Amino acid sequence: MDDCLSAVFKIDDELLCVKGHISTAMEPCSSAELERYENSPLLLGRYMDSLERSEKFNFNLGPVSGGLLESIKMNVYTDGERIVEIRPDPTFKDRKIKMGEAPLDNALLKVERINGAFAAGFGTAFCLAVEEIQETPASFETQLVRILISEIERISNHIHVIAKLSEGASQNVATSHLFALEERVRRIVSEYFGHRFFFGVNGIGGLERNIDVKGLQDKVDGIVDEFSSIWDALTSSRLFLDRLQTTCFSRKEWMVGPAARAANFRYDSRLSGYLPYEDVGFEVASDDTGDVLSRALVRQKEIEISRNMVDEICGKVRRVEKCRNIDPDKRGWSVKRVETPSGDMILFLGISNGHITDFGIRSASTANILAFAQSAISGILTDFTFAWESFGFWISEMGEYI
Amino acid sequence: MDIHTSIVKRPERTFKESFTVFMIDTGSCGACNLEVKSLTNPIYDMHRLGIFFTSTPRHADALLVVGVLSEKMKDPLRRAYEAMPDPKLVIAVGACALSGGILGSGIREMLDADVLVPGCPPSPFTILDALIRSRDGQK
Numbered sequence: 001m002d003d004c005l006s007a008v009f010k011i012d013d014e015l016l017c018v019k020g021h022i023s024t025a026m027e028p029c030s031s032a033e034l035e036r037y038e039n040s041p042l043l044l045g046r047y048m049d050s051l052e053r054s055e056k057f058n059f060n061l062g063p064v065s066g067g068l069l070e071s072i073k074m075n076v077y078t079d080g081e082r083i084v085e086i087r088p089d090p091t092f093k094d095r096k097i098k099m100g101e102a103p104l105d106n107a108l109l110k111v112e113r114i115n116g117a118f119a120a121g122f123g124t125a126f127c128l129a130v131e132e133i134q135e136t137p138a139s140f141e142t143q144l145v146r147i148l149i150s151e152i153e154r155i156s157n158h159i160h161v162i163a164k165l166s167e168g169a170s171q172n173v174a175t176s177h178l179f180a181l182e183e184r185v186r187r188i189v190s191e192y193f194g195h196r197f198f199f200g201v202n203g204i205g206g207l208e209r210n211i212d213v214k215g216l217q218d219k220v221d222g223i224v225d226e227f228s229s230i231w232d233a234l235t236s237s238r239l240f241l242d243r244l245q246t247t248c249f250s251r252k253e254w255m256v257g258p259a260a261r262a263a264n265f266r267y268d269s270r271l272s273g274y275l276p277y278e279d280v281g282f283e284v285a286s287d288d289t290g291d292v293l294s295r296a297l298v299r300q301k302e303i304e305i306s307r308n309m310v311d312e313i314c315g316k317v318r319r320v321e322k323c324r325n326i327d328p329d330k331r332g333w334s335v336k337r338v339e340t341p342s343g344d345m346i347l348f349l350g351i352s353n354g355h356i357t358d359f360g361i362r363s364a365s366t367a368n369i370l371a372f373a374q375s376a377i378s379g380i381l382t383d384f385t386f387a388w389e390s391f392g393f394w395i396s397e398m399g400e401y402i
Numbered sequence: 403m404d405i406h407t408s409i410v411k412r413p414e415r416t417f418k419e420s421f422t423v424f425m426i427d428t429g430s431c432g433a434c435n436l437e438v439k440s441l442t443n444p445i446y447d448m449h450r451l452g453i454f455f456t457s458t459p460r461h462a463d464a465l466l467v468v469g470v471l472s473e474k475m476k477d478p479l480r481r482a483y484e485a486m487p488d489p490k491l492v493i494a495v496g497a498c499a500l501s502g503g504i505l506g507s508g509i510r511e512m513l514d515a516d517v518l519v520p521g522c523p524p525s526p527f528t529i530l531d532a533l534i535r536s537r538d539g540q541k
């Protein structure tokens with residue numbers, strides 16, 4: 001498992017890869033070696049191929065489709081009602097974001113907008129990478145605030161994913177309640193951090209805003225308590241459980257995030273200590289079945305664990321002053337792995353003279369999309385929504401950078 | 403005090419009683435999508451105002467665009483616009499769709515937006531306010 005392929009970056013025409021679930025070491029690899037790994041085409045950005053598909057009916061979904069939040073094209077091949085193959089093509093909305101030569105401040109704004117829903121996680125990875133190159137680590141309090149924003153982001157995201165699963169199972173009352181809770185989390189985030197999606201909170205060397213967490217703990221506790229009562233109601237509904245249980249199994253050692261943990265692969269980059277998670281009571285949540293219900297259960301447990309960490313941090317810090325630290329003379333490169341709500345994200349960064357020289361990201365969505373496509377095989381068409389939503393994909397984070 | 407931050411260049415009163423919106427993502431970070439989607443939650447509940455989303459441009463009164471204009475979404479954007487019946491509105495939501503922001507170019511090279519909703523992302527209240535004014539004649 002430690003040699004599973006996690007990321008491939010092309011730097012100056014050379015292929016470099018990161019292996020396993022903890023390491024940030026980059027090693028050279030040849031195209032021939034990459035062929036050993038079934039997920040390597042995805043990591044290289046090859047989403048489509050030209051397989052013969054006679055005798056299969058192709059449901060051509062997207063790139064603009066009412067059911068999905070973002071633009072993606074899917075060729076869903078069926079034999080009658082049964083799905084026999086899915087070929088996702090997430091390249092339609094690829095923004096080809098220009099990162100090369102960007103000044104660091106400007107680059108941070110862009111990084112936060114790669115995936116707006118995970119701006120805290122992406123911003124943290126970028127700042128940690130720059131700080132490592134500059135040899136100017138942020139203060140302990142800043143690191144705690146980074147955990148705080150990452151965990152509130154996780155709570156918000158997991159509520160969203162469970163709301164989408166509930167919507168798919170036509171549990172309308174619970175769905176409305178969950179989406180209302182998601183909105184209330186956004187308002188709390190806006191009140192305490194100045195932006196509903198944490199844009200502009202992270203800074204290189206510190207934070208861009210003064211943060212005062214007085215009263216935050218009670219508000220987050222209130223949200224999680226309410227979520228728990230909705231979850232209890234949902235899981236007492238046979239209809240909800242029937243739609244999720246034994247639907248779309250997935251068990252691949254190269255998966256990441258809640259999807260991996262739902263199949264009892266206890267990978268979580270928070271274990272690597274990129275932030276002081278060991279000081280705030282972090283524990284890994286897992287389940288063992290690997291179906292849609294397991295993925296939802298892992299998210300439900302993670303909401304509780306994140307709440308405990310928020311409580312712990314609010315007991316340790318009260319006010320953190322803004323502070324930044326950019327050293328334009330430093331050059332070098334760094335690889336950072338950060339656990340976004342959908343899973344491990346790997347960021348590669350090179351800087352020189354205060355500007356970016358190299359940039360690459362292997363997102364959780366890129367890591368897991370093949371697992372999604374495989375998990376839906378043999379399911380029926382109506383399973384599609386559950387397979388898709390349970391992984392928590394964001395197409396925005398599957399783009400290329402130039 | 404003027405609380406409106408969006409600009410309604412051309413309202414369409416035909417949609418006053420019932421207004422149906424088709425959202426298209428031409429290259430967003432996802433946050434604008436979430437803010438637009440949240441208009442259906444019970445806190446904003448746009449349905450009570452006679453505003454609905456549709457999953458096909460054929461039934462749409464307005465095309466609501468989020469995100470920068472990516473190369474491969476140009477054709478789907480054009481086709482969605484052409485599939486809509488007249489009269490129709492184009493609503494650009496978020497800095498990306500308006501101007502490209504810091505990530506690319508906006509939709510202006512392809513479509514002239516009738517309603518401009520600034521923000522990164524605009525809050526659901528701002529978007530809802532723009533939708534209401536798009537169809538009741540208030541500029």
Ligand code: SF4
Pocket residue numbers: 113116429430431432433434468469470495496497498499503521522523524
């Ligand atoms: S305007 Fe801002 S929030 Fe909206 S898609 Fe662009 S970067 Fe994301």
